[in-house]
Amino acid sequence: MESNKKRGNLIQWFIGIGDLLVVNALFFAVYYLMGEGYTRAIDSHLREVVLLLNFCYFFSVYFVPIQLHASVIFLEKIVQRAFLLVTFFIILFATCLTFLNIGDQLATFLLLYYISLVVFFSFWRVIVRISLKIYRRKGYNFKAVVIVGAGKNGMELYRVMKDDLAYGFHVLGFFDDNLALKDVLPNYLGMTHEVERYCLENSVDEIYCTLPGTQDEKMLRMLNFAEKNMIRFYIVPEFYRMVKKSLLMEMMDTVPLLTIRREPLQSAYNRSLKRAFDIVFSLAVLLTVFPIMYVVIGLLIKLSSPGPILFRQKRTGIYGEEFFCYKFRTMRVNEEADTQQAQKDDPRKTKIGDFLRRTNIDEFPQFMNVLAGHMSVVGPRPHMLKHTEQYSAIIDKYMVRHLVKPGVTGWAQVTGYRGETRTLEQMEGRVKRDVWYIENWSFFLDLKIIVVTIVNMFTGEKNAY
Incomplete structure (x- = not known):
């Protein structure tokens, strides 16, 4: 399990290094292809410009962070985030060049660099995501998870996690106090009071709780255990059986509110x-x-x-x-x-x-x-x-x-x-x-x-x- 966590960190580093290679390679490709007539202003400040180039990437990725390693992210969103990152990056880079008093001489260069970066950067990010999905389907870079509660919600969650291995989940099994389910579940691990011991012995990464609200004492106990042992804890709300929707949480002071619909155009x-x-x-x-x-x-x-x-x-x-x-x-x-x-x-x-x-x-x-x-x-x-x-x-x-x-x-x-x-x-x-x-x-x-x-x-x- 520990090796998978290390691989997960290495993947994020790999994506970041790949981003930098794309940003720098395209910069020099456009720089040499356009010739002196468009890039003469860079020649005397090449070292400073390249340093600014890389600094602007690190600053931009802070505001538009890498999410390619997330369990679920659609290719359309990857292209959208790549466009946002490149746009923010170019604006910042052009602003920095202005302070060097050479920004106004590089408008054509920056426009061509921007267009090529949008295309190649998006292509690179999509290829990385597809490669990561293939890598996960082969059994690598997964999160070891257990599901507490084997009702309808628990079984549906299990089906979603098992249907596509590219999500990166390895379901170790179920915990449920109904012993009648022992012989029908895909992998029955024990009763709910045994969750803590099993997690400590098997290096579990995440706990998914699908217990009904009437068992809040058990949920609170497992939540506190997960917090103390750096295990991520997720709750599938009981009413999901009736409301098959992607819910969005908002806060009114300290009171959490769930809305049944995400509406980007409310912004x-x-x-x-x-x-x-x-x-x-x-x-x-x-x-x-x-x-x-x-x-x-x-x-x-x-x-x-x-x-x-x-x-x-x-x-x-x-x-x-x-x-x-x-x-x-x-x-x-x-x-x-x-x-x-x-x-x-x-x-x-x-x-x-x-x-x-x-x-x-x-x-x-x-x-x-x-x-x-x-x-x-x-x-x-x-x-x-x-x-x-x-x-x-x-x-x-x-x-x-x-x-x-x-x-x-x-x-x-x-x-x-x-x-x-x-x-x-x-x-x-x-x-x-x-x-x-x-x-x-x-x-x-x-x-x-x-x-x-x-x-x-x-x-x-x-x-x-």
Whole structure:
């Protein structure tokens, strides 16, 4: 067990040294490739610049620490943290160069270094994480753990830890006072009063307690033991059997509060970042391609059938507020527009309308909604008022999707839930993905969804009709 702890420390050192090699190797690669015309200011201060380079890395990694060795971390988060670290590092490095009076002469060099560092640093971090997962699957760098309590929560925890060895857990077994479970558990180690002796004799790293709240004396005893013997102690709350959610703890003075949903967009900074991106992106679309689209597509729509170029419909927005959503008109004017979804081979569609729907071009006028603040570029798709009324009554978490602004595109749409929802299961699947987006929002996730949407515009989608 001790060797695994040492390996864990060595892995963190290895990642840090690898980071430094990437930072320095790319610096010298860009330095020599760009030539004297762009790097002459560095020549007379090369030693100081390299020292500053490494100092800035150590300072930056203090604020954006390495988390690659964590049990569970997704590749998307790794890329996001790599981007944050590199951005913070470059800003700090450029500031230090300014104090040397050479920062303003190296703008092109720093820009190229920044772009290359984002790409290669992210690639390096992802490769390290994948390698670490392979290393753990071979039985190395694991934490020896025991589970106290063999109820539903305990068994589910065991299943999660055993399903993917890449998490780095080695479950030694269970402790439970119900002797009837002795012959059915994967590895029964004894009763709860035997936990302490076993942990001392077997160098246990972590104790996971899944006992019900009625046995708080036993939990307190084991907690105190773990604290005294430098063993990490975790409690799986009893109500997890009913609330299968990722809970978030907050503190009100000394009182702990558990909330059932993590919402990154509750942060004022995240909301400001998302809104700033919405404004820049929507303005870019509305001032460039949209005027041309409006003239060309508008003419084709007028030629296809009588009626307006834009279709305006009331949809449900953030916090249930109603707003008028705009689209290029894809159907003949009809009385069912506000009550009936578009279907495959819908007779109401025009020929140009069918093309607009398949390519998502019909959604472009919604960038006016984005600029006005009713919508965001990315978010849960806004539904017709009839659907909001209908599904909110039969799907428990349906209204949760309205905690954020609706989007021109969304996570549900790029994961197979675009278009008509014929069954309740399809709508539940869409709502599940919308809620997941709200709980896992990041700026990089928005960028990923936009890229996939653009790709789908050219490759087509089977549900786009």
